[in-house]
Amino acid sequence: MWDPGTYLRYAAERGRPFAELLARVGATSPRRVVDLGCGPGVLTAGLADRWPEARVEGLDSSSSMIERADSLGSPVSFRVADVREWTPEPDTDVVISHATLQWVRGHEALLRDWVAALPGGAWLAFGVPGNFDAPSHRLLRSVARSAAWRGRLAAVELRDAPVLDAAGYASLLRSPACEVDAWETTYVHVLPVGDDVHPVLAWLSGTALRPVRAALDDTEWAAFTADLGGELAKAYPVDATGVLFPFRRIFVVARAGGRPGAVAVDDRPGPTP
Numbered sequence: 001m002w003d004p005g006t007y008l009r010y011a012a013e014r015g016r017p018f019a020e021l022l023a024r025v026g027a028t029s030p031r032r033v034v035d036l037g038c039g040p041g042v043l044t045a046g047l048a049d050r051w052p053e054a055r056v057e058g059l060d061s062s063s064s065m066i067e068r069a070d071s072l073g074s075p076v077s078f079r080v081a082d083v084r085e086w087t088p089e090p091d092t093d094v095v096i097s098h099a100t101l102q103w104v105r106g107h108e109a110l111l112r113d114w115v116a117a118l119p120g121g122a123w124l125a126f127g128v129p130g131n132f133d134a135p136s137h138r139l140l141r142s143v144a145r146s147a148a149w150r151g152r153l154a155a156v157e158l159r160d161a162p163v164l165d166a167a168g169y170a171s172l173l174r175s176p177a178c179e180v181d182a183w184e185t186t187y188v189h190v191l192p193v194g195d196d197v198h199p200v201l202a203w204l205s206g207t208a209l210r211p212v213r214a215a216l217d218d219t220e221w222a223a224f225t226a227d228l229g230g231e232l233a234k235a236y237p238v239d240a241t242g243v244l245f246p247f248r249r250i251f252v253v254a255r256a257g258g259r260p261g262a263v264a265v266d267d268r269p270g271p272t273p
C-alpha cells in the first residue's frame with residue numbers, strides 16, 4: 001500500500017528530477033501524453049500545464065495514489081492500471097515515467113516494446129533511482145537479511161540491482177531508429193531533522209521500505225525501524241542543519257524514429273536544464 005502523505009513529505013526533492021527530465025523533452029504540441037506510475041499526480045498535473053492542448057493521462061497501480069491524484073481536480077485523466085499491461089495508443093507522442101520502473105521487474109523489455117510501438121518522433125522519457133548501492137539501501141538489505149529479520153522478511157523482494165545504469169539503458173534502446181540521451185545526476189539532499197525518526201529513515205519509509213512495512217505488524221515494524229535507524233544514524237550523521245543524503249538518479253530520453261506518420265512534435269532538441 002502506497003501512502004501519498006508519506007511519499008509527498010519530500011515533494012520538493014522528488015519533484016526536481018522530474019522537472020530536469022522533462023526539460024530534455026522537446027515536444028511542442030503532442031496529441032497524447034502519458035505518465036506511467038504517476039503516483040499522487042502532482043507532477044502529472046504539471047504536464048497538462050505545459051501542454052494544455054494534449055490529452056494527458058496518468059496511470060498507477062495504487063488506488064490510494066490515484067484517489068489522491070483525482071482529488072487535485074486537474075484536467076488529467078487518472079486511472080488505476082499496471083504499466084506491464086500498457087501499450088501506446090497510435091497518437092501517443094510523449095511518455096513519461098518517473099521513479100517507477102525500479103519497481104517493475106522486466107521493465108527493460110517493456111521499454112523496448114514501447115519504443116517500437118510509438119509513432120515516429122514520439123518521446124519516451126524516464127528516470128529511476130541509481131542509489132541501490134548507497135549506504136541507505138545496503139543497510140536496509142543487510143538489516144532485512146540479518147538473523148533477526150530474514151525469517152519474517154523472506155517473502156519480501158529486495159533486489160540488489162533493479163535498474164541499469166545510464167549507459168546500460170542507452171545500449172538497450174539506441175538504434176538507427178531511436179536517438180537516446182542518457183545521463184546521471186547525484187543530488188545532495190539536505191534533509192531537515194523533523195521528528196523522532198532519523199531523516200533518512202523517514203525518506204525510505206515513503207518508498208523503499210514500503211514492502212517491509214507491509215510484511216510486518218506494528219510491533220515488528222517499530223523493532224525493525226529501531227534496528228535500521230541505528231545503522232542509518234552511523235552512516236548519515238545528523239548535525240544542526242540536518243543530514244546530507246546523496247541520491248544518484250539515472251535519466252533517459254529516447255526519441256522514437258522510423259515509422260512515418262502523424263508527427264506532432266518538432267525537430268528541435270529539448271532545452272538544456
Ligand SMILES: C[S@@+](CC[C@H](N)C(=O)[O-])C[C@H]1O[C@@H](n2cnc3c(N)ncnc32)[C@H](O)[C@@H]1O
Pocket residue numbers: 002014018036037038039040043059060061062065081082083084097098099100103104207
Ligand atoms: C516512487 S512513486 C513515483 C510517483 C511519481 N511518478 C513521482 O515521480 O513522484 C512510484 C509509483 O509507481 C507505482 N507503481 C509501481 N509499480 C507499478 C506498476 N507495475 N504499474 C503502475 N504503477 C506502478 C506506485 O504505485 C507508485 O505510485
